[in-house]
Amino acid sequence: WLFTDYEMRAADQETIGNADAIGQVFLGENLAGRLDCEPGSTLNLFDEPFKVAGVFQSGSVWENGSMIVPLQQLQELTGRDGQITYINVVLDESIEAIQVGSVVERITAVDAKLLPLATDEFVRSDTRMQLAGAMAWMTSTIALLVGAIGTLNTMMTSVLERTGEIGILRAIGWPAKRIAGVILCESVMLALLASVLGGIGASVLLQLLAGSEATGGMLQPTIAMNVWVRGVAVGLGIGILGASLPIWRASQMRPTDALRHQG
Structure with a gap:
């Protein structure tokens, strides 16, 4: 399978749910090429076999070199049950740049422990x-x-x-x-x-x-x-x-x- 970035983000939850059950991963096209993997291949992660469910294509070079692993499986592999590091929030195209500040404030209001940053601010602070x-x-x-x-x-x-x-x-x-x-x-x-x-x-x-x-x-x-x-x-x-x-x-x-x- 070859997904575009938008198709990959819109993949139905049933597919991701099945990935949780049978240990499947999705590879960016560049990473798949470097690992010489194709859909149906088996990939070992932390000495555990995973099936390559598909290869996706994105407009970002970094994303094309990435791997998508179901959250629950990734938490188990890394020993961080119930924990996450980042959440990427994609705003609707109708939202203008001047409205980003209000979105950040609304996310902060959800939980004081959250630290939402706009993309530019995140890049400057990283x-x-x-x-x-x-x-x-x-x-x-x-x-x-x-x-x-x-x-x-x-x-x-x-x-x-x-x-x-x-x-x-x-x-x-x-x-x-x-x-x-x-x-x-x-x-x-x-x-x-x-x-x-x-x-x-x-x-x-x-x-x-x-x-x-x-x-x-x-x-x-x-x-x-x-x-x-x-x-x-x-x-x-x-x-x-x-x-x-x-x-x-x-x-x-x-x-x-x-x-x-x-x-």
């Missing part, structure tokens, strides 16, 4: 999400610093190697602004080329990781357009930043000093 966000920011910061230093080194070397040429251009009447514009255009072109090649490389690597057994079902093998735009914008920023020092050095260079350096 330690795992915070850790993942901090790691992503740290990695991005290091990558930006490495990129800026690499661009600066490349452009600085380019200016030093062409010191004599810059002196000749200044001697025949090129203003410092024009030379600075040439260096800036070169840096921007290199940054654009690097952004495009880096984006293509990232896309290919993402496809490979999404198709591997170790990370399959954990990554979305697509890059959104806004991510591409932000990547190009960051690349341009690094290109401009990396060209700033070489531009300043070239603009301060006197024709006589540049020609003497060439000689």
Whole structure:
């Protein structure tokens, strides 16, 4: 069986009740592929056999890598009889975002021990999400610093190697602004080329990781357009930043000093 996310949520209670009785589980399509299981297969959980009753498909990558086990059986397996950790409440589509607060208040009124959180608030307060966000920011910061230093080194070397040429251009009447514009255009072109090649490389690597057994079902093998735009914008920023020092050095260079350096 292959269920969509909505069909799975709408599965009748009789099927779930039977799962409680005969020990059945439902697997997300990515998890089923990694475990090489199909409907009718037997899966061992905590040394107990369970029958794979079906494979479901969701719009969420994480849900496609998950397993649905009847609550009573899961409580018995984990030794937490009568206990639950989370309850996901799906609001009706007719409820607007500004009404979420009132829904949270009504849930709190049911039992003071409940701690209802909207999705955004839950993500912000979850330690795992915070850790993942901090790691992503740290990695991005290091990558930006490495990129800026690499661009600066490349452009600085380019200016030093062409010191004599810059002196000749200044001697025949090129203003410092024009030379600075040439260096800036070169840096921007290199940054654009690097952004495009880096984006293509990232896309290919993402496809490979999404198709591997170790990370399959954990990554979305697509890059959104806004991510591409932000990547190009960051690349341009690094290109401009990396060209700033070489531009300043070239603009301060006197024709006589540049020609003497060439000689």
